[in-house]
Amino acid sequence: MKRFAELIQQLEMSNKTNDKIAALISYFSTADEKDKPYVIAMFTGKKPRRPVPTALIREWAVELSGIPAWLFAECYHSVGDLSETIALILPPPDHHTDRKLHEWITDLALLNGQSDAVKKEFIHQAWAGLSTPERFIFNKLISGNFRIGVSGKMLVNAIARQSNTESSKIMHSIMGKWSPDEITYQELVEGKHVNTDNSWPYPFCLAYALDAAPADLGEIRDWQAEWKWDGIRGQIVKRNGELFIWSRGEELITAQFPELHFLKDDLPDGTVIDGEILAVKDGNVQLFSILQQRLNRKTISKSQLRDVPVGFYVYDILEHEGNDIRKEDLASRRKKLEEVLARLSNQQTILLSPVIQFDNWEQLAELRETSRTNNSEGIMLKKLSSLYHSGRKRGDWWKWKINPYTVDAVMIYAQKGSGRRANHFTDYTFAVSDGEHLITIAKAYSGLTDNEIKEVDSFVRKNALEKFGPVRTVKPELVFEIAFEGIAVSKRHKAGLALRFPRIMRWRKDKKVTEINTLDDLRQLLASTYAAEKE
Template sequence: MKSFAKLIEKLDATNKTKQKVAALADYFAQAEEQDKLWTIAILSHRRPPRPVNTTLLRTYAAELALIPLWLFEESYHIVGDLAESIALVVPNDQHTCHKSLSEILQELVLLKPKTEYEKKLYVQHMWMQLDYYSRFVFTKLLTGSFRIGISQKLMTKALSLVTSVPEDELAYRLMGNWNTEETTFEELIFGRNEQAYVSKPYPFYLAYALECDVHELGEVTQWAAEHKWDGIRGQIICRKGEIFVWSRGEELVTDKYPEIADLVNFLPLGTVIDGEILPYIDGQIGLFNDLQTRIGRKNVSKAILAKVPVIFKAYDILEYQGKDIRELPYQDRRLLLEELVSRTNHPSLQLSDQMNFTSWDEAIAERELSREKRSEGLMLKKKSAPYQVGRKKGDWWKWKIEPLTIDAVLTYAMRGHGRRTNLFTDYTFGLWQLNEAGKKELVTFAKAYSGLTDKEFAQVDNIIKRTTLERFGPVRSVEPTLVFELAFEGIAFSNRHKSGVSVRFPRILRWRKDKKIEDENTLDDLKALIPK
């Protein structure tokens, strides 16, 4: 555990890619086999289920520190990170724990079904035996919020240095339906688990946002275009009489989309298709907000299947007749995909329309129709390009439409996290609406915490502290004096929000010092942006 904690400390202390890869490679070269396997699992988001909720952890920590819970809560809000707060507040000078990472994680797996009293004894006992950083990491494992800025790509690069297995092959091996109970490090990296192979998707190819003028891409005839749909990127894998649906987040979601799972009876074996899971209501593509009613549901009822049916919009084919065809040019793969979708003839599998333009002006005109067609813009794909691994520049570009914008008033603020712990940087915004008495009031509709410079955040923080009206734990309501222009990717009606509207990916574009709050946009202005 100490070795793993030292690794996390090194990774957390630098933003330099080379140093992170070197730290990972050094760890993988020296760690025990089972610890290496668990490290890969943790960094691949395969952590064990959370055995204790955070409310109980805060209570346990306050009790050990001999302080009232309210004082721990206030300290936690200042520090901004629960694991760090606990690591700091729990008294400890023993440092007697010599358990390995794998031993502790196995104990956490067994801890989940135990009584609250047994959980308390175990957690407090571990805190008292671990050194500061090991205690911090242990608590991160307990809470499940283990985010240290390590991408799958960095981990595979480090593993490749140590094992001499090519990065692309490692990326493929680490995907799929494997777990620490049914495999070993040796099998995962060097062996071939037949069952895991059957379900395993390919690493996704991801596009960069187009930042240059589109004319700089060269001849338009070298490029194919299709609309960029706003759903869940995924792969359909059909092998050995079984079908698997994977999301880009490496989640197996076959049982959540039975419409797509039904393709097992129609697709030929040895087929892998890349595409997008989309809501498809009354014969047209819906909004991401529609799809959210199905995301996260453990049981998909007949009612929700009828209300929000889905389709799989096919973009590419990666495996055909059992062969990996990613090295073929995109235009060749596209012909195979068109033939396959046509032959399959299933309502849940639809081909993403491809467009071939004779001029970039035609492409620009089509992109301007994106919002009308409920897409986010265009994807541009070089016809000669292979299907690559990860995010690469040059062959695939996402050419998104400009975001929707609106001017809104800051109404609430909360302290940030990390280096912004001492500043109020997490904001809630409101828009004007007439209440039943005919008076204007601000109705909250969005939260955002990015888009300002460090200098601007400091200036806004100073104003928030001077204009606070009320405090609700870590949240402050403020006098409405500040106006910001917000950008967002999508908008829809919502019964879950007080405003009746939900916006997708809101962020701050700029601080509108030139505007008065009385003149700002209304909730009706926002609703007018919702697609008809």
């Protein structure tokens, strides 16, 4: 328990991914072998049955602390986490109990079916022998609610490095069906309960941004043009009767998209296809903001399936009849892809990404300007002779995106960055005007030169008005042009809208705060975006 409590403290002390991965690697290298599977289970959302209701835990903590219920409520409101609040208000321990994490979890499971009196006695005895950090962990074990800022990818990367195992195999293994009390850490790492060879994806082939005129690429007959879709890049793997869906971020997302599960029967064994997961309704690709409603959900409701159906736009095939065909040219791969997709039963959900027909580069440039009418980001240009490379290879694949939307906004908050920017204010919050008030619309931290960062940092230090933890409120004087890819309705933001991929385009030293855009400007842009989508 003590070692796990130390891990949690280390994870919460830093917001840097590398620091967290280092802490996880250290833990899995030194922790008790029986504890490790339980930790992985907790971080991947495998919750045991809750042995004691939350209301009873709260009641017993108030009783033991001797403080009135109203004061506990105020403390809870201030701390914001019930497990931490209880750990902080309990009287100091009168002894120390040194037990392993898995032993505590096993004993808590045995409380199921016991009387409240037995449960209360066990909980009291546990609190009496644990330090405050250990009590916090113990309380979390009861609730099963671990939100410690460790993503699935971060956990997988840490285990992969610690065990010297491919991250894709680790992801497949921990996403499978297993129980921490029935499997060892080594068996979990080795994937004894699954066949990891069935699931592994290929490294994705990526594109460079086109930084020159397309005419410089040469003859148009050497190139294939497709729309650049704005969704979730993914690979669908079908081997030995099993289906797996991987994101470009190396996360196994099969369960999130049940609409694609028919491929387990339809797609031939030994097939891997590459494409984009998109929200597709009535044959039309929807905005990315709509697709977001389906992302990172453990369960998908019937209403979500109805309101935000997804499709998979396929644009490449990497494995055919069990053979790796990435070294074949794009033209050959495209023919095989068309043949495979033509045999599928549901061609409304699995769609072949269309090839754009054009006679010259000027015509393609005109077509590119219409990208937003089909909710794409621009055009992809792929050399017909290109192989499917791992990562980027300059000259073969290009992304030719349309120009972003822009808005002039004023900086009102600033926060220090991380890494080499830890000593400078580099994370900024921007606002537009709403009548006589300013209302925040985006955060951004990229787009300025090193000299501009130093200049803005100096301004923040001299013109800070208030301090809220690491955040500084500053005089609303610096105007910036903010670029973004899209705009959508959002109930999470005060402005009622959200910008997609906001970043600083340039510092508008030529503009005063009275010249920034208004919230109405953005609302009109939002209205025109939805009007164009309906057309």
